[in-house]
């Protein structure tokens with residue numbers, strides 16, 4: 001019995017597709033990392049199943065429209081998690097799905113009179129372009145739901161065998177929530193009274209948080225959710241319908257993540273991330289499906305990032321509110337994209353983030369300062385080399401201290417505001433040295449040769465350059 005009251009065995013093959021661990025550096029950069037785990041509701045020491053290797057699954061976009069800057073906060077958070085793990089020597093096997101079948105996609109195809117493939121490939125490609133523009137480290141794979149129909153069918157059959165799935169008279173398949181011990185108590189704490197069977201007068205919409213749709217009339221329990229939606233001739237399309245052993249239809253959204261996580265990463269994964277809005281029902285349902293079919297713990301660490309708020313009223317950005325900004329409209333210039341990256345990456349991922357002109361202005365200013373110093377460093381270090389001067393300057397000790405603080409900050413549940421402060425402390429030390437040199441040079445020119453100018457502390461500046469490059473492995477701004 002684990003900490004959540006559910007007996008679960010560990011998977012014998014936690015990471016079926018992974019190679020044996022060879023690359024983990026257990027030496028100087030091994031550090032205890034803590035992450036806030038939504039499963040335990042506490043900051044826990046992160047311990048992957050295989051030492052040095054991390055299997056990581058993240059929920060990707062629904063590819064029917066441009067992703068908005070709120071979505072990109074999630075993708076940048078995934079990137080920061082991954083970069084921090086890689087910084088400390090972990091080998092991260094990351095999978096991010098693309099949702100290319102759901103109600104919204106079908107509606108959009110019908111509106112625009114284009115095929116599912118045409119629509120979803122277009123927006124999948126645009127999504128990849130945006131990831132590149134944001135300097136996001138690519139995942140091993142971005143699997144598409146429609147390429148994994150057999151895996152999803154198999155999962156439903158496994159669930160049925162375990163008494164957790166049933167088919168409605170209309171042919172749809174549902175997850176039987178009442179039969180799943182611990183449902184609604186993993187990432188959330190649901191009122192179990194809401195899980196009782198439907199009585200005549202109740203409607204699913206009356207219960208907050210269920211993903212109510214037109215299939216609700218077919219299900220038995222109010223909180224039961226669709227695994228497979230049977231073909232409805234007046235709504236469904238041929239290019240979004242599959243004939244399978246469990247009937248003619250299409251998969252439910254939650255199912256695809258369980259099926260693809262299992263296929264690419266095995267029954268038990270180390271880390272799963274997503275926006276906080278996915279906690280329930282999506283992630284809770286993933287757990288129910290994966291654990292209900294395999295009997296293994298699905299994921300050991302769940303991480304959720306906060307919303308992006310927008311405008312003077314600090315409203316949550318969402319497509320339904322109509323106040324969403326795509327990356328292209330919010331950041332028309334390449335430097336704006338970098339500034340947006342800095343704004344998100346230097347924030348604390350669990351807090352809400354205000355996307356305002358002032359915040360973007362501050363991010364642009366910070367980048368400008370970083371870029372200016374790097375240009376100066378390039379100018380003096382290119383020809384000056386690393387051999388000049390000693391390490392007895394004032395810069396090197398500052399750099400060493402800040403690098404240590406930086407490591408501590410990023411290992412402390414991605415305390416990126418603290419990490420950014422370290423970066424600027426290093427920057428300031430170098431700026432101070434350039435200022436000192438310029439001032440002395442000017443004074444010497446005024447007084448002719450009477451004043452001696454202490455040369456630039458090139459060794460110290462070289463440590464600054466090294467520290468900035470090291471920190472940028474996490475910030476990802478130098479591109």
Ligand SMILES: [Zn+2]
Pocket residue numbers: 058059060257282286
């Ligand atoms: Zn998902």
